[in-house]
Amino acid sequence: MEFTMIIDSVPALLKASAMTLFLSCISVIIALVIGFFTALIRIGRLPVLHQIASVYISVIRGTPLLVQIFVIYYGLPQIGISLDPISSGIMALSLNAGAYLSESFRASILAVDKGQTEAAISMGMTYGQAMRRIILPQSLRIAIPTLSNSFIVLIKDTSLVSVITVTELLQMSSLIIAKTFEPLTIYLIAAAIYWILITCFTQLLDRFERHSSKHLAQ
Numbered sequence: 001m002e003f004t005m006i007i008d009s010v011p012a013l014l015k016a017s018a019m020t021l022f023l024s025c026i027s028v029i030i031a032l033v034i035g036f037f038t039a040l041i042r043i044g045r046l047p048v049l050h051q052i053a054s055v056y057i058s059v060i061r062g063t064p065l066l067v068q069i070f071v072i073y074y075g076l077p078q079i080g081i082s083l084d085p086i087s088s089g090i091m092a093l094s095l096n097a098g099a100y101l102s103e104s105f106r107a108s109i110l111a112v113d114k115g116q117t118e119a120a121i122s123m124g125m126t127y128g129q130a131m132r133r134i135i136l137p138q139s140l141r142i143a144i145p146t147l148s149n150s151f152i153v154l155i156k157d158t159s160l161v162s163v164i165t166v167t168e169l170l171q172m173s174s175l176i177i178a179k180t181f182e183p184l185t186i187y188l189i190a191a192a193i194y195w196i197l198i199t200c201f202t203q204l205l206d207r208f209e210r211h212s213s214k215h216l217a218q
Contacts (some may be wrong), residue, residue, distance in 0.1 A: 017197065019169070027154055028097065070163075109139040
């Protein structure tokens with residue numbers, strides 16, 4: 001009977017993994033936007049915005065993601081901002097990943113030789129044109145491995161939003177365990193699903209990295 005219940009639980013775990021993928025994909029898209037513009041602000045010369053970006057990165061990197069989730073879901077309603085669990089989870093994941101991606105973008109941009117910017121400007125390009133046509137394409141190639149790793153970490157971090165009742169893979173596992181009393185088996189199945197998801201995305205990201213490197217090198 002218990003074995004049958006475990007087999008019957010697999011479709012529910014697979015359905016919950018779709019929520020894990022949804023959270024990961026939406027969060028990484030938002031995080032890329034946050035990270036990119038925060039990196040540009042950090043590189044720029046506007047003191048106020050630079051300081052705000054620096055504080056944001058320091059706070060996010062200096063506090064646990066779990067605490068950030070609690071602050072957004074339980075703390076924001078006290079100042080009149082109420083978000084549902086999924087929106088809170090996406091916001092927390094995006095802000096957290098955005099801070100780390102910002103540092104990846106910034107490091108990759110600074111890794112490009114400054115002489116290339118000076119050469120582009122001497123040829124009549126504006127600073128913005130030099131960044132768009134010369135610096136950013138090269139920095140993207142440098143940043144791709146780090147960005148790929150951040151996305152994989154984000155997939156695993158989605159498990160933390162289970163604490164605010166988002167029914168993703170880990171939350172569904174806990175609900176099934178409450179019925180089957182088979183924590184080892186269910187958690188092993190959940191771990192296998194995480195592993196398969198991450199392995200598939202690792203392969204896709206590796207192919208994207210190779211393709212992008214060839215394209216940007218042309």
